[in-house]
Amino acid sequence: MTGIVFHATERRDAVVEFYRDRLTATVRLEQPDCTILEFDGFLFGFCEREETDDCGVLTFVYPDRERVDSARDRLGDSVVKEPRENETYDIYQCFARDPEGRTVECQAFLDGDVDIE
Secondary structure, three states, rough: OOOEEEEEEOOOOHHHHHHHHHHOOEEEEOOOEEEEEEEOOOEEEEEEEEOOOOEEEEEEEEOOOEEEEEEEEOOOOHEEEEEEEEEOEEEEEEEOOOOOEEEEEEEEEEOOOOOOO
C-alpha cells in the first residue's frame, strides 16, 4: 500500500527544483498543475494553487548520520537547525525550509533495531 501527500504551492517550479536538486527526489509524474515526487518510497506532490499550504513537516529518513550530514550539505543556506542528536526520539536530525517556508526534516534513527521499511 502507498499514498501521496499533496501540498498547495504558488511556486511549483522552484519548489520541485529544490526537492530534486537538494534532496535528490525524482519526478514520478507531471500533471497539468501538479508534480509528484518520490524519495526512497516517500511520495509527495505539489499542486499549483492561489495560496501556499506550508503547514506540516516533510521528513526524509536516511539510514545513518553520514547521509543526514550529506543532505545538510546539499541543503546549504536553507538549513535552519544544524544536525544534532534528539535524545527524546533517539534520532539524529536537522531542519531546513523550502522556498515557500515549509519545514523539511532530515533524520536517521540511532537505534539499530528500528525498522520502518
